[in-house]
Structure formats: structure tokens, C-alpha cells
């Protein structure tokens with residue numbers, strides 16, 4: 001990888017898999033001058049069915065990688081990992097932003113009093129979304145639902161024609177609990193994999209308002225970089241370096257499908273077993 005100049009240091013983005021591509025897309029739209037280094041732990045995804053100890057072990061491996069990249073800011077794009085940020089935040093020598101905090105801010109701002117949150121089972125079990133939303137907006141009622149298989153299906157079936165029927169059926173079942181069962185009309189996508197299939201969710205549940213934390217997270221990132229004098233120079237075009245413990249060819253294809261641009265490299269990184 002070519003060396004980065006000071007202030008042109010990259011932003012790091014971590015996720016258990018391809019889910020964080022939804023955050024990268026928002027960075028490329030809103031902060032186009034920033035270089036990005038992405039790490040997706042494709043060999044171990046999904047994280048959401050592991051316990052906290054295993055998730056922390058796998059996360060620390062990504063943090064070690066990111067320290068070597070000399071990043072100026074870390075975006076924890078994975079909601080599952082974000083629930084554990086207090087456990088590892090001090091281990092980075094750069095600011096660390098949480099997608100859960102961003103999602104909570106987005107949810108706190110909408111006028112609806114009842115809000116649904118769909119996430120992985122781990123995120124659901126920690127109660128971190130209801131807590132974070134109510135801290136900002138105590139009047140909100142948050143109905144959380146954990147999906148056991150959805151992140152894995154999005155990771156493996158995105159853009160694969162023969163996997164669409166299974167993915168659609170899983171989406172229909174998972175969202176039915178909130179939409180039909182709980183009569184929710186506004187739903188926060190509390191797993192970064194889910195915005196990647198936003199169009200399919202909208203087709204299944206046309207009246208449902210969907211909140212994606214990504215844009216709020218990037219707004220927070222831009223504000224933080226600006227405040228600390230760390231924003232990339234105006235007018236430059238940022239590049240994207242993707243590392244995965246999974247299959248780089250698959251990641252390249254899925255990155256393109258999601259609409260990511262200026263991809264400089266997609267490389268394999270050896271996995272650590274949980």
C-alpha cells in the first residue's frame with residue numbers, strides 16, 4: 001500500500017463482514033476526499049450469534065490490524081461490535097465512533113413515539129439500542145427484535161440469483177414480527193447488513209419507514225474530523241482499500257454491486273479463529 005501523508009491518513013472501518021459497505025457508501029457520498037481502509041472478517045461472520053468474549057477476541061484482531069494502518073478515525077460500522085465499544089475503546093489511539101450511537105441519534109429525531117429495531121441476536125440481547133435511544137429521547141418506546149439468520153444470508157446471498165427466494169422469505173418473516181405483530185411503522189436497521197437489502201424490505205413492506213444509521217454516522221465523523229483539523233484536503237478524491245479474512249474476489253464483486261467506487265485494492269488477510 002502506498003504511504004499516506006499526514007492529514008491524508010485514512011479512516012478505518014470495521015465490520016464482521018460486508019455489512020459495513022453501507023457505511024463506506026455513505027462516506028464516499030458525503031466525505032468523498034477521505035481515504036478508507038476497510039476490514040471485513042469474512043471468515044468469522046456472522047458475529048451476532050457468538051458470545052461477548054468471542055466477539056471481543058475477533059474485534060481485537062481487527063483493531064491490531066487498524067493500528068498498523070495509522071488511521072485517524074475508526075468507524076465501528078458493526079452494530080454487534082459497537083455494543084462492546086466500552087470494553088476496547090481505550091485500546092485505540094484515535095477517536096472511535098459507534099454505529100449504535102449514530103442509529104440512536106437518528107431514531108431520537110423522528111416524530112414517531114414507537115420505534116422498531118431489527119438487529120442481530122447479540123445486539124438485541126444487550127439492550128444497547130433501547131438504552132441509547134431512551135437516553136436521548138426518554139419518551140420513545142423501543143421494540144427490539146433479533147434476527148438469527150439474516151446477516152448471514154445477506155453476507156452470502158447478496159446478488160446471488162439462486163439465493164434470493166430464501167433471502168426474501170427470511171426478510172418477510174423477520175420484519176413481520178414488528179410490522180404485523182407489533183404494528184410498527186418506523187424501523188431502525190440495527191445491523192449494517194440490512195441496509196444492503198433495503199430495496200427488498202421496501203418491496204415487502206412498502207409503508208414501513210426505514211432508518212439507516214450510516215448517514216448519521218458519517219455526519220458525526222465529518223464533524224469530528226473538522227473539529228480536530230483532520231479532514232482531508234478539499235478537492236481530493238479518496239480511495240478505498242478493502243481487506244478481508246474471507247474471499248477477496250467475492251468482496252470485490254459485492255463492493256461493486258453495492259456501488260462502492262475508487263477501489264484501489266481488495267486483499268486477503270489471514271483469519272483468526274474465535
Ligand code: DGL
Nearest residue numbers: 019046047048079080192
Ligand atoms: N453487520 C453486523 C452488525 O451490524 C453484524 C452481523 C453479524 O456479524 O452478525 O451487527
